[in-house]
Amino acid sequence: MGTPDQAPEWRLSEEELTAGLLAAERQLCRAYAWMLSMVGEIDQRGVAVGKGFRSTQVMLVRSLRISQKEANARVAQATAVLPVMRNALAAGDINREHAHEIAQVLTHAPDSVTPEELAANETTLVELAHEAPPATLRKVGQRIQAYWDFDGVDPDKREQDLARPLREFRYTRTRDGRMKYTGEFDPDTATLAEQLFTVLAKPDPADSFGNPDPRTRSQRQGDAIAAVLDLAARAPDLPVKAGERAVATITVSLDDLQRRAGTVMLDGHDPMTVSQLRRLCCDAKVLPAVLGGSGEVLDLGRAVRTATPAQRRALAVRDKGCTAPWCTRGAKWTTPHHIEYWTNPHGGPGGPTDIGNMALMCDRDHLLAHHGGWDIRLRNGVVEWIPPAWLDPQRRPRRNTAHDPPGVRAA
Known part of the structure; x- marks a missing residue:
C-alpha cells in the first residue's frame, strides 16, 4: 500500500509505477545518508560508551538488530572523510552499496597516497557510481588498490620481486592416493590461471534431457587443473x-x-x-x-601402443577435438583412445594402434569412456558414443556436433 496521499499501486500505470520505483530508491538513498550522519555524530560524541556499550558498532548491533558486519560498514562509512560520496548519497544519486564499495577502497589507502590523490579517486568512483552497478565499482576499486600497491613499492624491490616471483605449492598425499594442496601465485601467474579457468572450468551445456552440469565450481576448477597438467605432460619439450x-x-x-x-x-x-x-x-x-x-x-x-605424432595430427583433422557428444574441448586438450583395447581380454593380439581404432577424448571424458559404461565405435568415419542402458534403454548412438563448422549441418 502507498502513503495516504498516494493511489494504490494496482491503480497506477506502467509509467507511474516505474517513476514511483525510481523515486522510492532516491528516498532510500537519502534516508541512508541521514542514517550515516546520525551514526557519525553518535561516534564523535561517544554516545555509545555513555549508554553502556563498548563501541558504536555494538550499539548499532543491539539497538538496530543488524549484523556485526553491517554495523562495521556503517561506522566506516560514517566516520570516513568522503564529502563527495556523502553529498551524492544525500542527493539520492548513488545507493548504499555504492557507498560501501567506495569506502572499502578509500579507507584502506596506504600512507603513500596523498590527500589530493584520494580526492581525485573519490570523484572518479562517485562519477562511475552514477552510471554503473556496485560490482563494476568494486572491480575499478580493485584496480586502484592494485595501482597503489604497485606504485608504493620501492623500484629496486619491485624488480627483485619480478625476478623471483612468489609461487608456492604445498601438497600431501592421502592414504587412498589423493593429493591435497595449498599455495599461492604471483599476480602474473594468478591472472594466467584465471584466464584458463574462464575457458576450461565453465559449466558444460545441458545434456539431452535438459539437466545442467552437476559439478560445483570447485569441481570444475579441479577438472581444469587436471586438463592443464595432462596437456603439460604431453608437451614434446617436457624436461x-x-x-x-x-x-x-x-x-x-x-x-x-x-x-x-x-x-x-x-x-x-x-x-x-x-x-x-x-x-x-x-x-x-x-x-x-x-x-x-x-x-x-x-x-x-610397446612403441606401437601409443599414437605417433602423425596419427595425432590425422585424428585432430578427423575428430577436431574431444569426441564426447557434449564436449567442446579442442584437439590439443585430448588423448587418443583405443576403441578396441590394445590387449585382447581373451588372449592374443588386441586392437591395433591405427587411425581406424582410435578416437580423441579429453581427460574428463576419457574417464567416462572407461568407467561410465559407455561404448565407443567408429562408423562411416565418425566416432559414436553409445550410452549405458540406464541412461538410454535403446542405447542410441550419439556423436559430437560441437566441432562442426558454422552453417554445416551434422549428418
Whole structure:
C-alpha cells in the first residue's frame, strides 16, 4: 500500500509505477545518508560508551538488530572523510552499496597516497557510481588498490620481486592416493590461471534431457587443473629425467590384464584397478610391465601402443577435438583412445594402434569412456558414443556436433 496521499499501486500505470520505483530508491538513498550522519555524530560524541556499550558498532548491533558486519560498514562509512560520496548519497544519486564499495577502497589507502590523490579517486568512483552497478565499482576499486600497491613499492624491490616471483605449492598425499594442496601465485601467474579457468572450468551445456552440469565450481576448477597438467605432460619439450620424459611404470599380471580384474601397482607402491590401467595406457605417460606366471617380464610397453605424432595430427583433422557428444574441448586438450583395447581380454593380439581404432577424448571424458559404461565405435568415419542402458534403454548412438563448422549441418 502507498502513503495516504498516494493511489494504490494496482491503480497506477506502467509509467507511474516505474517513476514511483525510481523515486522510492532516491528516498532510500537519502534516508541512508541521514542514517550515516546520525551514526557519525553518535561516534564523535561517544554516545555509545555513555549508554553502556563498548563501541558504536555494538550499539548499532543491539539497538538496530543488524549484523556485526553491517554495523562495521556503517561506522566506516560514517566516520570516513568522503564529502563527495556523502553529498551524492544525500542527493539520492548513488545507493548504499555504492557507498560501501567506495569506502572499502578509500579507507584502506596506504600512507603513500596523498590527500589530493584520494580526492581525485573519490570523484572518479562517485562519477562511475552514477552510471554503473556496485560490482563494476568494486572491480575499478580493485584496480586502484592494485595501482597503489604497485606504485608504493620501492623500484629496486619491485624488480627483485619480478625476478623471483612468489609461487608456492604445498601438497600431501592421502592414504587412498589423493593429493591435497595449498599455495599461492604471483599476480602474473594468478591472472594466467584465471584466464584458463574462464575457458576450461565453465559449466558444460545441458545434456539431452535438459539437466545442467552437476559439478560445483570447485569441481570444475579441479577438472581444469587436471586438463592443464595432462596437456603439460604431453608437451614434446617436457624436461627429461634419467634420459626420458615423466613416465610411470605399472606392474600387472597377464591373467589380471586379460580378465580386466585384480589389482596393479604403480611404480611398486600405489595400487589401482585394471580398469584404471586400461585408461592410463592410452597415453605415453604410462608403461605397463606385464608379468607372466613366474614373474618374468612379458612386455614393458610397446612403441606401437601409443599414437605417433602423425596419427595425432590425422585424428585432430578427423575428430577436431574431444569426441564426447557434449564436449567442446579442442584437439590439443585430448588423448587418443583405443576403441578396441590394445590387449585382447581373451588372449592374443588386441586392437591395433591405427587411425581406424582410435578416437580423441579429453581427460574428463576419457574417464567416462572407461568407467561410465559407455561404448565407443567408429562408423562411416565418425566416432559414436553409445550410452549405458540406464541412461538410454535403446542405447542410441550419439556423436559430437560441437566441432562442426558454422552453417554445416551434422549428418
